[in-house]
């Protein structure tokens with residue numbers, strides 16, 4: 369048991385080192401750096417989703433809401449009060465967290481679950497999109513450009529994608545670590561039990577509402593920070609950041625990766641988002657959306673062949689070795 | 691010493707009343723059985739005591755504190771352990787994780803050696819430790835459910851039909867272990883249709899019919915009551 373976990377740690381550190389070294393191979397090619405950054409960004413979102421979706425079993429479709437809140441908070445702080453995004457993204461995380469609390473409190477109070485939770489959480493994204501569209505002081509129909517100096521550490525503005533990739537990688541490692549800590553401690557057991565059978569968990573002494581609220585708030589915080597970074601990478605904010613598509617994709621990758629398994633969503637993200645982007649690049653010229661069709665077919669195949677997710681492939685392989 | 695005293699308990703599902711004023715007493719170290727025909731409200735009684743259903747009125751005094759209307763996790767942490775009908779395990783957790791869950795959620799946490807005690811009681815659970823609970827046989831599931839209810843070292847264990855859907859030989863085994871637990875002084879409130887086993891184990895028994903207690907007495911007395919035999923218990 370102990371040796372096994374030490375091996376896992378070594379493997380994790382080795383993989384992190386590989387991820388950090390990857391850009392060395394791609395340094396001259398900005399396209400590849402965008403790809404790496406995108407994969408890392410989705411990795412954060414899906415790994416954070418795993419806490420509420422995979423462990424607590426709430427089919428959450430509101431990643432776009434917290435992403436947008438983080439982005440707008442960061443942008444507004446910078447544009448209005450010249451507060452650096454280094455601070456702004458954490459403020460974005462806190463705003464997302466506060467919002468998640470306000471939403472989660474009644475939802476979990478009235479035990480909204482399954483499709484009803486999925487519907488309410490996805491409605492949230494659309495509602496926020498409209499609110500920011502109408503909120504002229506902060507949002508509005510036009511993009512809000514961030515200060516466009518070609519380089520500014522204060523404004524988190526870089527000429528290359530390289531620094532963004534490394535910042536995202538740090539956030540990804542932090543997210544994985546947080547997910548791991550939760551999974552191996554009391555809260556993780558609570559969430560898994562709630563995801564499995566809520567009544568049974570409650571009569572064993574699990575505070576369902578409190579535990580789910582914790583999971584939701586941690587998830588929102590991580591996604592909110594990511595939103596701040598997202599705004600800096602794009603150089604603007606727009607109401608399309610409140611994206612139902614991204615929300616959906618995050619949930620799909622989380623499910624395909626393997627519910628509640630720490631590295632599952634990341635594994636799915638690395639394979640599928642990379643594959644999708646490469647397909648898009650390879651086929652994009654000829655057939656506009658063929659890559660989406662192939663992507664969808666692959667997802668369906670995984671769902672059919674591996675109902676416990678991609679991570680179960682590794683699980684099976686490890687069991688055989690034992 | 692009284693562990694649990696239920697007084698004038700009325701409850702049901704939404705507006706449909708099921709329990710029409712139940713009075714019941716479980717003394718510390720006592721095994722009490724509640725028997726009665728299908729749909730008489732036995733499960734509803736346990737669900738109300740453990741807080742899954744809010745009572746309309748009445749008191750659930752446990753260690754002198756009224757538990758009525760409190761959230762179920764409060765009640766569980768106070769020391770009332772409930773093993774639901776059919777076990778309701780966590781299918782995607784391993785056997786060991788299911789057991790740990792039983793202890794995790796209480797402030798007392800897992801007392802050292804308690805897991806070993808459980809394994810002496812049901813050795814099969816140790817061998818099945820790394821297996822997902824969903825893959826256990828019916829009898830093993832019930833053993834795990836009872837064990838999960840025990841690892842929190844509860845002050846009272848409430849069992850709903852531990853013999854449900856299990857082969858007679860395993861029922862015997864499970865009741866054998868319940869006798870052993872009783873000998874150790876465990877307080878139990880047991881609901882059963884399998885009255886032979888339940889009344890043999892119980893110090894005292896109540897007969898529930900249409901949401902009311904219609905008879906109360908020692909296990910043997912209830913088992914011997916000709917009226918009861920004929921009407922409800924099909925002995």
Ligand SMILES: Nc1ncnc2c1ncn2[C@@H]1O[C@H](COP(=O)(O)OP(=O)(O)OP(=O)(O)O)[C@@H](O)[C@H]1O
Pocket residue numbers: 703706708726727728729730731732733734735883
């Ligand atoms: N969730 C529910 N919603 C509405 N009515 C319910 C619900 N659960 C049970 N009932 C009704 O409550 C009554 C009592 O049910 P309960 O489960 O308490 O009976 P029981 O004595 O445990 O029966 P059995 O021996 O078959 O387990 C039944 O008429 C049943 O139909």
Ligand SMILES: [Mg+2]
Pocket residue numbers: 732733734775850851
């Ligand atoms: Mg019943």
